[in-house]
Amino acid sequence: MFRRREAVPFAFVAEAxxxxxxxxxxxxxxxxxSELMSRTLIGLVVAAGFAGSLLFGLPAxxxxxxxxxxxxxxxxxxx
Numbered sequence: 001m002f003r004r005r006e007a008v009p010f011a012f013v014a015e016a017x018x019x020x021x022x023x024x025x026x027x028x029x030x031x032x033x034s035e036l037m038s039r040t041l042i043g044l045v046v047a048a049g050f051a052g053s054l055l056f057g058l059p060a061x062x063x064x065x066x067x068x069x070x071x072x073x074x075x076x077x078x079x
Contacts, residue, residue: 031039
């Protein structure tokens with residue numbers, strides 16, 4: 001291990017980098033079938049909401065003119 005260059009007032013602060021706990025965390029609980037189904041349903045509802053907002057929002061973003069024609073001002077048409 002490398003030593004710190006600055007002075008450390010307490011020894012336990014200097015040794016904190018190499019400390020490892022011997023306590024293991026408890027095992028994760030398996031989720032139940034109903035909880036898995038509810039999480040799946042929530043995910044599908046959120047995805048459907050995004051898709052619906054995109055579906056209904058795209059027509060509102062269109063300018064109303066075909067994209068192939070360029071907009072011309074009245075001054076350029078009068079010539």
